[in-house]
Amino acid sequence: MASRLVVSTFLSLDGVMQAPGGPGEDDAGGFPHGGWLAPYVDEGFGRIMGGQFDRADAMLLGRRSYDILAAHWPGVPDEEGGALINNMRKYVATRSPMTAEWRNTEVLAGEAARTVADLKARTDGEIIVQGSSDLLRTLQSAELVDEYRLLVAPVVLGQGKRLFAEGAAPAGLRLTESTTTEAGVAYLTYAWTGRPTYGSVA
Template sequence: MTSRLVVSAFVSLDGVMQAPGGPGEDDDNGFKHGGWLAPHVDEGFNRIMGDQLDRADGMLLGRRSYDILSSYWPHVSDEDGGAEINSMPKYVATRSPMTAEWRNTEVLAGEAAQTVADLKRRTDGEIITQGSSDLIRTLQRAELVDEYRLMVFPVVLGEGKRMFAEGALPAGLKLTGCTTTDAGVVYMTYAWTGDPLYSSVA
């Protein structure tokens, strides 16, 4: 029994993943570009997101992303699209014990490298992340990520929290899928293959 951990993320062309959903979502370090995703949402975007949720057997969140999503989704009716995400098993990785009031949420208290490794061992299927940039960097360093699903948006932000920040663990990836929405969002899927390969063009 082992789950596959999939990092699902929205990123700008220069790799920023901070505050895609709206102003005020994450203003850390004076970030003023919140809401850069919304102008590019179209039918293709919704179809990709729907497919990801359909395939997922659980969702893993950092504490901040949990607070953002749990303030919204429990109040969305089944008819308006809340059924799937509200009924899905959810896991929140946090260093401090907490009470999770969002339905079907389990708290993973402790160091994420250990608690998420244990989660993968004791569950089956596919667990996806949403947001959670700090958590993702921990998972990368612990080599717990099996696949990346990146939606790259046609916008350059110049600052903000990045998917692959300085100090990210080097990794080899294999492109397993690529498609583009009418709004110009490029959706790419990559499988983790281990260490990078090196050679010379000479």
């Protein structure tokens, strides 16, 4: 028994993942570009995201991303994707105990490297990680991420939280799927292959 942990995230061309959904979503660090993804969300984008959630058995979130999603989805059960997300099993990784009121949510209190490793070991299927940039640093360092599904928009932001920030854990990746939407979003899927390998091009 073991689950696969899949990171699904929206990125700018320079790797920023902060506040794609709208202004005020995450203003940390004075980030002024909230909502940068909106111009690139088209039918093809929707199909990709729908397919990802159809394949997922559960969702893992950090505390901040949980608060953002839990404030929206329970109130719009009839919105496209609402029933699927509200009914899906959800886990929230947090250092401090909390009460989760969103239906089908289990709190993983403690150090995420330990609690998420335990979650992967005791469950089956696919766990999708949405947002949660701070949590991702821990998952990357602990080598818990099995796959990255990146939707890269044709925009450069110049600042903000990045998926692979300075000091990110080195990792080897293998491209397994790629496509592009009409709006120019590149969808890239990478499988984790372990530590990087090195050589010379000379």
